[in-house]
Each structure stands twice: as C-alpha cells, then as structure tokens.
Amino acid sequence: MTMSGTHTDHDETSAAGPDRPELQKAIQELVDSGFAGVQLRVNDQRGEWVGSAGVRKLGEAAKPPTNGRFRIGSNTKTFIATLVLQLVAEGTIGLDDPAADHLPEFELDGRITVRMLLQHTSGVFNFTGEFYEDGTIVPGIPWQGQERVDTLFHTYQPEELVRLALSKPARFEPGTDWSYSNTNYVLARLLIEKVTGCPLAEEMQRRILSPLGLSGTVVPDASPEIPEPHAHGYYTYQDAGQWKTVDVTRQNPSWVSAGGDMISTTQDLHTFISALMSGKLLPAPVLAEMRKPHPKLGYGLGLFVQDGTSPSPFPAPSCGVTVLTHNGGFAGYGALMYSTPDGGTTLTASLTTGDAKLDFAQVAEAFGQAQQRLVDEVFCGGQAGSDDSAEPAR
Structure with missing residues (x-):
C-alpha cells in the first residue's frame, strides 16, 4: 500500500490511501462508458488516494498500474508555459516582446507577442487542423483515420510544423480573439531553445523536472518509446466502412511536438501542479500573470482558470470553487490535471482508450461527463454535477 506522501516504484495496481469507495466507483463508471483503463490520484485534506480501474492491456486481466507512465497530451502546454515564464521572470525575454524579435526566421506578424503565444491569442493557424464555427474544416497534418495510422512513426521537425501553419491564413488579427492552436506552443519551444541555446529536453530537466524530482516525466522529442510501467492506449477508427483498432502505445510524438x-x-x-500553484516555480507577480483568464474561455498562460468569470470548455466544479486545470488528448490517451489555487487539493488522472466503437462526439461526451463526476467528487465533496460535456483538447 502507498500511504499519503510516499511514492513507490513498484507496480501498484490496487487503491491506496484512505478508503474512498466513491472515487473507485467514479473511475469504474469511466471504464464502463468505454475507456479501457483509468488511473487516478487525488491529494486533499483527507490525504492521498490512488486507484485504477479497467485493464492495462486489452485481452488481459491486470489493472492499469497506478504509478504508470502515460502520454499527457496538452498538459505539456502548462510545462512549456511555466518554462517560458521562468525566462520572463529572469528578464531573459519580455512577456510582451514581439515573438519575431527572437524568431526572425519565420517572419511572424510583428504584433504577435510572447504572451499571445502562451494564451492562444496570436491567431496563427493550428497545424493539426482548424475547425471553424460554420462547420468548415481546414486540415493540417494527418491526425485521424488510416492516414494517421500510416504516419505513426513519421518524424516531423518543429520548424516544419510551424512553416505548414504559417502557409495557411491566420484565423484572426493578433490579439483580437482566442483560438486554441498547437502552433503557438511549438513556437514557444523554438523560442526557449533560441534564447537558452539548449534543447528543450535539457532546459525542462534543469529547470523543472530535476528540481521537483519528477523522475517519471519525459520530453520524448521524436522517440516512440514510453517507459515501463504503463498501460496500453488504442486507436479505434473507421476505414472503408470497417472498424479497426490499433495499439498506439508506441508512436512518434513529434507530430504534435x-x-x-x-x-x-x-x-x-500532482507534484508539478501543486508546486506551480503554491509559488515554488514562479515568483508571485509572474504567477499572477499566468492566472489571468482570457474572457472568451478562461485561458490564462498555459492553463484554464475556472473561477466563474468566463465560460470553460471543461467541466468546472458545480459548487463554484475555483480550480486551475488543463487536460490532454493524445491518440490512445487522455490526461486530467486539476488544482485549487493554493495547490492544496489536486486531481490527476490518465485514461486509455480501448476498442469501443465510438465516434469523436461520443468520446467527447463520455470524457466530459466523467470529468464532471470526478471534479465534483473531489472539489465539491461529491455534490451532483451537470451533464455538460466537453471536447478533449486536440
């Protein structure tokens, strides 16, 4: 058993910490809705609780390891934003510097600032594709269907992704609107590497991973490997009218960089978001900038601020308490990361998709309802939440 405040490296598979049957029931309901496996960690005034449900691998009985590695998808953005803001705090770059001053090779619009990259207000096209309000879809790199499966091990260079995005029309004038774009964070990566002179993985290790002792966290670049232990993730899709399921645990993640x-x-x-919120990674004035929500969907700099002042794309606690959050969706994997503003209560989770024959809308609905149940259980003491659904971050 893992007790509160301790972390073991062996292959935990059973619930640990105080008895919280309501949490085990909530993650079992997630599995019942179509996910292959879930692992959940809750840290609050009652201590630490960890548990898992479902299976580690299709066709086997073992549950997902509760200390397992997983692909965190867009939770990566919170790490990237934190690193950029550390450079801001040191005076290496200015939050309102034109990004083009540091990355002249891309001939970016001179009005795009570092802040706009981190807050998704640059207007730069999203290289994984744009979905417009009128239903129009403008594709980017292959990210779904057979075409995605065929490129699972293809290596994309970050500069290649940026140039693809910049070859497309901007979504809006810089600073005039908000729209989620992975391109912003690839530009942020290139900015980090330009001003530090070091690869992103090295800077992340030196500034965040090593100081916090995050031994289970990896910046993989183009490596398809995922360290053991881990649950398997699957991609189920339709091709020529036939359903197919592919194990996508190993895949080259450079497509999203x-x-x-x-x-x-x-x-x-948990360790990361708790340290970030409690002021251990950024000085108070810079952390305050990070937590200023954009009025459209409450996005600060690398995280969503759910304080009731703006709508949120993800389920917020029904009881109205403020939380800071991001989530991540990555072929085969989903990730949740929630924290109270002081870092005292956190919810971190991994979900793996299996062979359920669900379309994107059905997955999004199941994901959103499951988040609502978990968030209310942890941050509202189990008060019943709404059934509002949210689309996983692309």
Missing part, C-alpha cells in the same frame, strides 16, 4: 508530446505519471503531475 511541444503542443502535447510529454510523458508523465499522476504522481509527477
């Missing part, structure tokens, strides 16, 4: 390529654990995500 710093928009969502990192690997972590629920323990490390």
Whole structure:
C-alpha cells in the first residue's frame, strides 16, 4: 500500500490511501462508458488516494498500474508555459516582446507577442487542423483515420510544423480573439531553445523536472518509446466502412511536438501542479500573470482558470470553487490535471482508450461527463454535477 506522501516504484495496481469507495466507483463508471483503463490520484485534506480501474492491456486481466507512465497530451502546454515564464521572470525575454524579435526566421506578424503565444491569442493557424464555427474544416497534418495510422512513426521537425501553419491564413488579427492552436506552443519551444541555446529536453530537466524530482516525466522529442510501467492506449477508427483498432502505445510524438508530446505519471503531475500553484516555480507577480483568464474561455498562460468569470470548455466544479486545470488528448490517451489555487487539493488522472466503437462526439461526451463526476467528487465533496460535456483538447 502507498500511504499519503510516499511514492513507490513498484507496480501498484490496487487503491491506496484512505478508503474512498466513491472515487473507485467514479473511475469504474469511466471504464464502463468505454475507456479501457483509468488511473487516478487525488491529494486533499483527507490525504492521498490512488486507484485504477479497467485493464492495462486489452485481452488481459491486470489493472492499469497506478504509478504508470502515460502520454499527457496538452498538459505539456502548462510545462512549456511555466518554462517560458521562468525566462520572463529572469528578464531573459519580455512577456510582451514581439515573438519575431527572437524568431526572425519565420517572419511572424510583428504584433504577435510572447504572451499571445502562451494564451492562444496570436491567431496563427493550428497545424493539426482548424475547425471553424460554420462547420468548415481546414486540415493540417494527418491526425485521424488510416492516414494517421500510416504516419505513426513519421518524424516531423518543429520548424516544419510551424512553416505548414504559417502557409495557411491566420484565423484572426493578433490579439483580437482566442483560438486554441498547437502552433503557438511549438513556437514557444523554438523560442526557449533560441534564447537558452539548449534543447528543450535539457532546459525542462534543469529547470523543472530535476528540481521537483519528477523522475517519471519525459520530453520524448521524436522517440516512440514510453517507459515501463504503463498501460496500453488504442486507436479505434473507421476505414472503408470497417472498424479497426490499433495499439498506439508506441508512436512518434513529434507530430504534435511541444503542443502535447510529454510523458508523465499522476504522481509527477500532482507534484508539478501543486508546486506551480503554491509559488515554488514562479515568483508571485509572474504567477499572477499566468492566472489571468482570457474572457472568451478562461485561458490564462498555459492553463484554464475556472473561477466563474468566463465560460470553460471543461467541466468546472458545480459548487463554484475555483480550480486551475488543463487536460490532454493524445491518440490512445487522455490526461486530467486539476488544482485549487493554493495547490492544496489536486486531481490527476490518465485514461486509455480501448476498442469501443465510438465516434469523436461520443468520446467527447463520455470524457466530459466523467470529468464532471470526478471534479465534483473531489472539489465539491461529491455534490451532483451537470451533464455538460466537453471536447478533449486536440
């Protein structure tokens, strides 16, 4: 058993910490809705609780390891934003510097600032594709269907992703609107590497992973490997009218780069978000900038601020308490990361998709309803939430 405040490296598979049957029931309901496996970690005034449900691998009985690694998708953005803001705090770059001053090779619109990259207000096209309000879809790199499966091990260079995005029309004038774009965070990665002179993985290790002891967290670049232990993730899709399921545990994550390529654990995500919120990674004035929500959907700099002042794309606690959050969706994997503003209560989770024959809308609905149940259980003492659904971050 893992007791509160301790972390073991062996292959935990049973619930640990105080008895919280309501949490075990909530993650079992997630599995019942179509996910292959779930691992959950909750840290609050009652201590630490960890548990898992479902299976580690299709066709086997073993549950997902509760200390397992998983692909965290867009939770990567919170790490990237934190690193950029550390450079801001040191005076290496200015939050309102034109990004083009540091990355002249891309001939970016001179009005795009570092802040706009981190807050998704640059207007730069999203290289994984744009979905417009009128239903129009403008594709980017292959990210779904057979075409995605065929490129699972293809290596994309970050500069290649940026140039693809910049070859497309901007979504809006810089600073005039908000729209989620992975391109912003690939530009942020290139900015980090330009001003530090070091690869992103080295800077992340030196500034965040090593100081916090995040031994389960990896910046994989183009490596398809995921360290053991881990649950398997699957991609189920339709091709020529036939349903297919592919094990996508091993895949080259360079297709999303710093928009969502990192690997972590629920323990490390808890340690990271708790340290960030409690002021251990950024000085108070810079953390305050990070937590200023854009009025459209409450996005600060690398995280969503759910304080009731703006709508949120993800389920917020029904009881109205403020939380800071990001989530991540990555072929085969989903990740949740929630924290109170003081870092005292956190919810971190990994979900793996299996062979359920669900379309994107059905997955989004199941994901959103499951988040609502978990968030209310942890942050509202189990008060019943709404059934509002949310689309997983692309």
